[in-house]
Amino acid sequence: MVSAMSLLWFNQNIPRMSFIMWMAIKGKLPTLERIAAYRPLVVTSCPLCHGPPESIDHLFFKCSEAIWRQIIRKCRVVGIPRSWHLLIPWASSSWNGKSARSVVKRLCLAASVYFIWKERNCRIFRNSFCPLL
Ligand SMILES: [Zn+2]
Structure with a gap:
């Protein structure tokens, strides 16, 4: 099994996006x-x-299904798993090469997670709204 770290740390990564992705993983x-566990x-x-309650799986997978459909279509990905916890090991083993296509898929995944998290924070802390698509 390939480590999830291959999704995060590669020459073309964008560190702030990889950091948020690492936190999500x-x-x-x-x-x-x-937060509700202690408040x-x-x-x-x-x-x-x-x-539903905001969990990692809900926020980055179920709630963001329209985003994933766009990525799947544009990156020509097939056989994507049906949950966040299955997506990461699947993407780690599928997108671990040095080809441009593999790098673009990893960048798309990290960018999606980053912008979903950024939009979530804007809505909570700034009460501002930007359409995700
Ligand atoms: Zn949601």
């Missing part, structure tokens, strides 16, 4: 679901869709 981003009165509904 490690489950260390302060999602509302995590029970926090409203946990997802700030993007106002639906």
Whole structure:
């Protein structure tokens, strides 16, 4: 099995995007679901869709399904797994080469995670809204 680190640290990476991706992979981003574990009165509904509790899997996969569909189509990806926790090991083993196509797929994944997290933070902390697509 290839390490998830191959998705993060490569010559063409964008460090701020790789850092957020690394935090997401490690489950260390302060999602509302995590914050509610020690602050029970926090409203946990997802700030993007106002639906289910904001977890890593919901925020970066289920809630962002339209984004993933665009990436899948533009990068010509097939057989993508159906959850965040399956996506990372799958992408690590599938996109680990040095080809331009592999690098672009890793950059798209990191950029998607980065901009989803950035938009989530804008909605929570600045009360501003930017369409994700
Ligand atoms: Zn959502």
